[in-house]
Amino acid sequence: xxxxxxxxxxxxxQASLDGILLGILFALIAYGMALQWGxxxxxxxxxxxxxxxxxxxxxxxxxxxxxxxxxxxxxxxIMFFVGWVLYKLVINKVVDRDLFIxxxxxxxxxxxxxxxxNFIFGADVVVAQSEYGTTMLFDNSVTLPNSKIFSAFIxxxxxxALVIYMRKSKLGRAIRATAQNARxxxxxxxxxxxxxxxxxxxxxxxxxxxxxxxxxxxxLHPYVGLPYTVRSFMIVIVAGLGNLPAVAVxxxxxxxxxxxxxxxxxxxxxxxxxxxxxxxxxxxxRFKLSKKREYLK
Amino acid sequence: xxxxxQKDLILxxxxxxxxxxxxxxxxxxxxxxxxxxxxxxxxxxWNLQGGEMGYxxxxxxxxxxxxxxxxxxxxxxxxxxLAEWTESGGEKTFVHTTAQYFQGIGVGLLVSAIxxxxxxxxxGYAILGLRGHYFAICTLGLGIAAGEIAGGIEIIGAGQGFTxxxxxxxxxxxxxxxxxxxxxxxALLIGTFVFxxxxxxxxFRLILxxxxxxxxxxxxxxxxxMKYKIVGWMCSAFFCGLAGGIMxxxxxxxDSTDVAFDGRxxxxxxxxxxxxxxxxxxxxxxIGATLFHFFxxxxxxxxxxxxxVALGVLIVVIVVYFPEGLMGWLRxxxxxxxxxxxxxxxxxxxxxxx
Numbered sequence: 244x245x246x247x248x249x250x251x252x253x254x255x256x257q258a259s260l261d262g263i264l265l266g267i268l269f270a271l272i273a274y275g276m277a278l279q280w281g282x283x284x285x286x287x288x289x290x291x292x293x294x295x296x297x298x299x300x301x302x303x304x305x306x307x308x309x310x311x312x313x314x315x316x317x318x319x320x321i322m323f324f325v326g327w328v329l330y331k332l333v334i335n336k337v338v339d340r341d342l343f344i345x346x347x348x349x350x351x352x353x354x355x356x357x358x359x360x361n362f363i364f365g366a367d368v369v370v371a372q373s374e375y376g377t378t379m380l381f382d383n384s385v386t387l388p389n390s391k392i393f394s395a396f397i398x399x400x401x402x403x404a405l406v407i408y409m410r411k412s413k414l415g416r417a418i419r420a421t422a423q424n425a426r427x428x429x430x431x432x433x434x435x436x437x438x439x440x441x442x443x444x445x446x447x448x449x450x451x452x453x454x455x456x457x458x459x460x461x462x463l464h465p466y467v468g469l470p471y472t473v474r475s476f477m478i479v480i481v482a483g484l485g486n487l488p489a490v491a492v493x494x495x496x497x498x499x500x501x502x503x504x505x506x507x508x509x510x511x512x513x514x515x516x517x518x519x520x521x522x523x524x525x526x527x528x529r530f531k532l533s534k535k536r537e538y539l540k
Numbered sequence: 541x542x543x544x545x546q547k548d549l550i551l552x553x554x555x556x557x558x559x560x561x562x563x564x565x566x567x568x569x570x571x572x573x574x575x576x577x578x579x580x581x582x583x584x585x586w587n588l589q590g591g592e593m594g595y596x597x598x599x600x601x602x603x604x605x606x607x608x609x610x611x612x613x614x615x616x617x618x619x620x621x622l623a624e625w626t627e628s629g630g631e632k633t634f635v636h637t638t639a640q641y642f643q644g645i646g647v648g649l650l651v652s653a654i655x656x657x658x659x660x661x662x663x664g665y666a667i668l669g670l671r672g673h674y675f676a677i678c679t680l681g682l683g684i685a686a687g688e689i690a691g692g693i694e695i696i697g698a699g700q701g702f703t704x705x706x707x708x709x710x711x712x713x714x715x716x717x718x719x720x721x722x723x724x725x726x727a728l729l730i731g732t733f734v735f736x737x738x739x740x741x742x743x744f745r746l747i748l749x750x751x752x753x754x755x756x757x758x759x760x761x762x763x764x765x766m767k768y769k770i771v772g773w774m775c776s777a778f779f780c781g782l783a784g785g786i787m788x789x790x791x792x793x794x795d796s797t798d799v800a801f802d803g804r805x806x807x808x809x810x811x812x813x814x815x816x817x818x819x820x821x822x823x824x825x826x827i828g829a830t831l832f833h834f835f836x837x838x839x840x841x842x843x844x845x846x847x848x849v850a851l852g853v854l855i856v857v858i859v860v861y862f863p864e865g866l867m868g869w870l871r872x873x874x875x876x877x878x879x880x881x882x883x884x885x886x887x888x889x890x891x892x893x894x
Contacts, residue, residue, distance in 0.1 A: 286673055336860045342673040343596045344859055347815075350808065351855030358848040469684065476677060511698075515688030521681040522667075529669040538671050 253384040258502040260387055266498025267395040268456055270491045271402060272471055273478035275449035281484040282422040282442045283338050285345035291471030292356040293447050297322050297454025298463045299364050302371045305458070311371035314455030315397050319448035326447025330440045338439060353468060360465040373459040394456035401452050405445070406487060418442055422485070470514050477521045480528070556730070563722045570718035574790055576833045577725035581732045581783045582806070583813035583825035585776040588736065590811065591819035592745060593772050594752030595668065599679025601807035602686050603660065603777040605800035607652035607784030609696055612704040612794055614651050615644030626697040638708040649785045656781035657774045664770035671755070680803070687801030702794040721790045728786060732779050733826075739775075740822050748772055749820075808855065816858055818867025827866055 249255070276290055287293075300321055301314025333352060337345040375389035409415035420428040421438045429435050453471075457463065478497055482489035497520075504516040532538055563570050582604065590596045616625045620634040636644065670678050696702050707717040739745050747768045750758040759765050784800070794800050801807075809832065817828020840847045862869065870877070 286677070333856055333860065340863075343676055344863060346596075346673055346676055347811065347859045348856050351852045351859065353852070354804070354808075354855065355849050355852030358846075358852065362845070473677075473681060473684075480674075509692070511692040512689065515685050515692065518681040518685035518688065522678055522685060525670055525674055525678045525681075526666045529666065529674075533669055538669065 253381060254506065256381070257385045258506055259499060260385065261391070262499035262502035263495045264387075264391040264395045264498070265460075265501065266495030267398045267491070268453055268460070268494075269471075269474050269478060269497055270494025271398040271449060272453045273475035273482070273490050273494055274402060274405070274487065275446035275453075276472075276475040277479045277482070277484050277490060278418075278449075279442055279446045280479060282418055283334075283439050284342070285334065285337060286342060286349070286476070287446070288346055288349040288472055289353040289356060289468070290349075290446075290450060290475055291468030291473075292353045292360075293322065293326070293450035293468075294454040294457065294471045295463060295465065295468045296325065296356060296360060297447075297451030298458040299360060299454070300451065301455035301458040302364070302369055302463060305371035311373055311455070311459050312393070314371070314458060315401075315452050318451035318455040320451075322451030322454075323444040323448040326444040326450075327440055329447070330443040334443055335436070335439065353472075357465050357468060364463075364465065366465060368462045368464045369458075370462045371458040375459075388460065390459045394460045397452070397456060401449070402487070402491075405449070414438070414441055470517055473518060473521055477517075477524060481524060559726050559729075563719055567715070570715075570722050571790065572833070572837055574718075574722045574725045574786070576830065577722070577729040578783045578787055579809065579813060579833055580826050580829040581725075581729055581779055582810040583817070583829040584732055584736050585779045585783075586810040587814045587819060587821075587825040588739070588748070588772055589776050591814060591821070591824070592748040592752065593769065595769070595773075596676045596811070597679045597776075598676060598803065598807055598811065599667075599682045600776055600780050600810060601683040601801055601803050602679075603656035603780035604784035604787075604806060605683075605686060605690070605796075605802070606656045606659065607781030608788035608794055608800045609690065609702070610652040610655055610781070611645065611648035611785030612702055612788050613696060614648035615641070615705050615789075618644050618647060623695050626695060626702055636705045636708060638710045641705060641708045644705065645785075645789060649782060652781045652785035653778050654781075656777040656784075660774045660777035661770055664773050665766065668766065668769045668773060683801055683803045683807055687797040687803065690801060691796035697794070698796075701796075701799075704788055704792050704794060706792065721786060725783075725786050725790075728779070728782050735775070735779075737822060744768065744771075752820075808851075812855055812858060815863065815865055818865030818869075818871075821865075821867040821871075824865055824867040831866075 272290065272294055276287065279285060279287055297314075297318045300318040301311050304314055304317060305311040329352065333348060334345075337348050373390045373393070375393060378387045378389055378392070379385070380387060409419060417428070417433045417438050418441065420431070420433055421435050421442075425435055428438075454463075474497060478490055478493045481493040481496075497517075500520060501513060501517060505513050508516060529538065562573050566573065582600070586597070586600055589600065613622060615636075616622050616634075619636065619640050625634060667675070667678060667682070690696060692698060707720075711717075747758070747763055747765075750761070750763060751765050751769060755765055788794050788800070791799060813829040813832045814825045815828070816832055817826065818824030836847075839850065843850055858865075864872070
């Protein structure tokens, strides 16, 4: 335990800015999670591994000598097709089934992804250098990597683009109709199978963007996918499905929590704190609902 | 009726004799056999949760890892300062005598059975109020959080791991260590089987099934579901803790995320084994665990490096295509063998409905 952070205001500003910028990134992943959960009623444990795969795509083009920032355009395009194929292979068989089946099946997918990434990209921690430099604030006492600002900006941009797409486009309306009532949508001529595939593809594309941003702001490693899954799951259960502003706010909240936990508890407990927070949130909601004799659904 | 019982008697005594003779027959595979016993115990206790109660948990690994750490800590802590042991990597500075070793592991196993059960009881009220997938994710988080946190605690070795006391050097017989752990795990297996079989014949199982099938209705019928859920979880925790304690001693080295709170392997294995054999049956987890273990040991070495890919694919295939497991499949094929009487008219009506 180290409470130095509360004595030094500069440290606090540093942690807060880091947390908020990171949180915007988490919110983007959580948005994808909420999308597939709401539309297809599945919980995708492989979400985090899709993110990491997206990151490795950006890292690969970085190794080829292209600036990794292009990853935010290339990675989602590739990931969309990865998501589509994944849907056709496995996910379409678990859509109408019990949620636990989808959890276990995607858990299996997550293991396969982790291992394949381990084979292809190696088990080292890697990072793509964006060389964007850093911004110094408050007499150089707060350092802010420009890549983080860039990643938050891109996340917001994509989120807005997606919201507009969902509102205006034909596919977007079909997705929203399917989310409301799949059967009615089917009767009215929506090809739900295609909608599901597209939804999963869009989710994977979002993961691809987030991954590309992570490759330049944080680090990549084949086995760090699960924390991203849990983070997005946590954000979704706090914010609720289909509530985008709440997703953004709770994403930032989570980012703040993590940065502060990092300073106070020490880096070795960071991931532990995230998972513990998940348990605490669920237990809190459970007690809150049990007062009304209800339970989380 | 009497005849069936006699058949059972032959089956059970045959299995026990086989189990007792196994370390002598397959002398080279004692470690694998010990693993098998532990895997069966884990699958059976998971089945109590996931199969009978309908609470699919990823969190039993919590009790398994806890048992592992507790047994080793007690075994060391009873005689030597624990902090110095883990700091120096253990065995170099302090040596257990034979008596100390066995006393230590005995007390350690006792603690590792009771403490996880008590913890399960303590957190049960908070966690078991969650239902369905929320429970699954929550317990997943619990298991991983435990691993991450254990990896940061200095006194149990933190990231560098915890070496459990080596088997006493005074015992010259080289086979003794393998036999000791095998018979320990075999005793645990028999204990667990007898216990689970007892539960299968009791009202408790019916209550658990009622909770699985419709918890709200069960509650409306006057069953205090929470009480039974907690007791069910405590039973699982009790045996998982013991299994973990034995495994810790067998492996000889405890790492927080790779051995103890190994959600990526053991935590998934127990779910997979129970589902492979058939959830909600007495023999399903036993058969599932045995099959899985043979498959694993047989294929792991052939596909070295690709074993996790194979594991992932296996999970997907089993879960998507055989969610009822082997016993469920047999049951559908030969319902008469399971004591189910099916009316032909009823069956036809069902087919027409489909």
